[in-house]
Amino acid sequence: MIDSNVLVIDDDDDILLSARLFLKQHFKQVITCKSPREINVLLSRNEIDIILLDMNYQKGASDGREGIYWLEHILSIDKDHVVVLMTAYGNVELAVQAIKKGATDFILKPWENEKLFATLSAASRLRQSNKKVKKLEKIHSSLQKDLNRQFENILGNSQPIMQLQNTLVKVAPTDANVLILGENGTGKQVFAYELHKLSNRKNQIFMHVDLGSLNENLFESELFGYAKGAFTDAKDDKPGRFEMAEGGTIFLDEIGNLSLPLQAKLLSVIQNRTVNRLGESKERKINVRLITATNMPLNEMVNKGTFRQDLLFRINTVELVLPPLAQRGTDILVLANHFLSTFSTRYHKSILNFDEKAENVLLNYYWPGNVRELQHVVERAVIMADGIEIGVNDLQLSPQKFGSNSAPIQTDMGLEEMEKLMVQKAIDKNKGNISRAAADLGLTRAALYRRIEKFNL
Numbered sequence: 001m002i003d004s005n006v007l008v009i010d011d012d013d014d015i016l017l018s019a020r021l022f023l024k025q026h027f028k029q030v031i032t033c034k035s036p037r038e039i040n041v042l043l044s045r046n047e048i049d050i051i052l053l054d055m056n057y058q059k060g061a062s063d064g065r066e067g068i069y070w071l072e073h074i075l076s077i078d079k080d081h082v083v084v085l086m087t088a089y090g091n092v093e094l095a096v097q098a099i100k101k102g103a104t105d106f107i108l109k110p111w112e113n114e115k116l117f118a119t120l121s122a123a124s125r126l127r128q129s130n131k132k133v134k135k136l137e138k139i140h141s142s143l144q145k146d147l148n149r150q151f152e153n154i155l156g157n158s159q160p161i162m163q164l165q166n167t168l169v170k171v172a173p174t175d176a177n178v179l180i181l182g183e184n185g186t187g188k189q190v191f192a193y194e195l196h197k198l199s200n201r202k203n204q205i206f207m208h209v210d211l212g213s214l215n216e217n218l219f220e221s222e223l224f225g226y227a228k229g230a231f232t233d234a235k236d237d238k239p240g241r242f243e244m245a246e247g248g249t250i251f252l253d254e255i256g257n258l259s260l261p262l263q264a265k266l267l268s269v270i271q272n273r274t275v276n277r278l279g280e281s282k283e284r285k286i287n288v289r290l291i292t293a294t295n296m297p298l299n300e301m302v303n304k305g306t307f308r309q310d311l312l313f314r315i316n317t318v319e320l321v322l323p324p325l326a327q328r329g330t331d332i333l334v335l336a337n338h339f340l341s342t343f344s345t346r347y348h349k350s351i352l353n354f355d356e357k358a359e360n361v362l363l364n365y366y367w368p369g370n371v372r373e374l375q376h377v378v379e380r381a382v383i384m385a386d387g388i389e390i391g392v393n394d395l396q397l398s399p400q401k402f403g404s405n406s407a408p409i410q411t412d413m414g415l416e417e418m419e420k421l422m423v424q425k426a427i428d429k430n431k432g433n434i435s436r437a438a439a440d441l442g443l444t445r446a447a448l449y450r451r452i453e454k455f456n457l
């Protein structure tokens with residue numbers, strides 16, 4: 001039995017009857033109809049693989065023009081439909097013309113059953129491979145975006161980064177679920193990809209899903225897939241991201257943004273290791289390594305009841321906490337120099353380094369946007385710089401963001417710069433209260449105001 005559904009369209013009842021009697025012995029389903037006007041309804045209600053179409057319908061017509069018209073109509077609904085035309089002996093030339101217009105094959109009437117069977121089983125093979133190609137094309141285009149991404153190697157040799165690298169090496173070959181925590185721009189994606197690269201799944205897919213960008217409606221169809229007809233736009237079956245990542249790693253970014261109902265759905269997939277496509281009851285087994293990440297405080301959220309504790313326990317078998325950039329000491333310069341060389345090449349500039357003052361400023365800046373902010377700052381500086389060195393002015397950093405507690409003042413700074421940083425620190429610490437900042441610094445209010453003016457703070 002061939003796993004294909006055949007639609008036969010002919011205005012002759014005898015032909016329909018004999019086609020049905022013969023074909024139903026060999027094909028999964030055979031639907032017959034007398035008028036091509038029913039094509040739209042039949043195609044929208046049934047999964048049709050092959051259409052066997054007569055070329056003449058009006059009484060006395062024999063020029064086959066109707067057949068060509070309906071062929072074009074069917075292909076305009078979906079160019080991948082497989083249409084086999086039935087034609088009388090004298091019309092072979094017309095059938096050849098129909099093939100040029102996209103018909104798959106034709107068969108002469110009256111047919112021999114063996115010939116009909118051979119033609120339709122070849123058509124069925126074509127249909128199956130068309131379907132396969134279509135499915136693969138869909139998967140391919142979904143993956144293309146992720147595959148084209150360029151991932152950086154992890155740069156930096158500060159103590160926290162070295163420790164994290166050690167943990168990565170230990171955890172990567174296991175299939176343990178890993179949760180990566182860290183502020184925006186600290187490198188969560190970079191670490192997730194490194195984990196994949198060090199794992200036994202490295203030659204399989206690394207599937208990145210930004211949960212923050214999926215609304216309630218899209219979540220299930222995107223992650224778990226859907227069956228044709230599951231909703232209005234579901235024109236075809238589509239595998240979800242979990243299925244597409246089969247054998248590889250799935251990285252669910254921004255997991256802290258999931259609503260409680262979606263958390264429940266995700267939990268059940270992680271627990272059962274199966275997915276149900278929307279509109280389908282069949283359970284599909286999945287084999288993927290799970291990495292999740294967020295900049296949100298999941299433990300606090302559990303206490304507040306906005307994140308499920310059972311889900312947290314499932315995803316955080318191993319937890320990696322990425323430190324803010326300001327706590328990575330001279331890694332800042334390692335990264336800054338790396339970005340400097342990348343952007344100098346990109347913008348065709350021959351900038352060699354940061355001058356000493358610029359380096360001090362980089363080391364003392366608060367970096368609220370972490371590595372991503374550093375990357376942007378260096379890019380802008382490369383664009384703006386005139387000479388072969390980047391100076392403080394090229395960095396264009398906001399003075400408001402200097403002097404966090406986490407960014408120590410460098411002892412090799414100029415006196416004036418140090419004074420400026422201390423003033424800024426005191427103002428920040430006292431949230432702009434000048435009297436208290438002045439008291440902290442051992443200055444009068446007037447003396448502090450003079451310095452604020454002098455340093456343009």
Ligand SMILES: Nc1ncnc2c1ncn2[C@@H]1O[C@H](COP(=O)(O)OP(=O)(O)OP(=O)(O)O)[C@@H](O)[C@H]1O
Nearest residue numbers: 152153154155183184185186187188189190371372
């Ligand atoms: N240790 C690192 N070495 C090299 N590049 C890094 C490192 N950390 C981060 N980057 C770069 O900084 C940028 C931000 O990193 P990434 O996107 O991984 O951060 P994130 O924590 O996932 O951010 P978000 O929470 O905003 O999604 C990227 O361009 C990345 O390549």
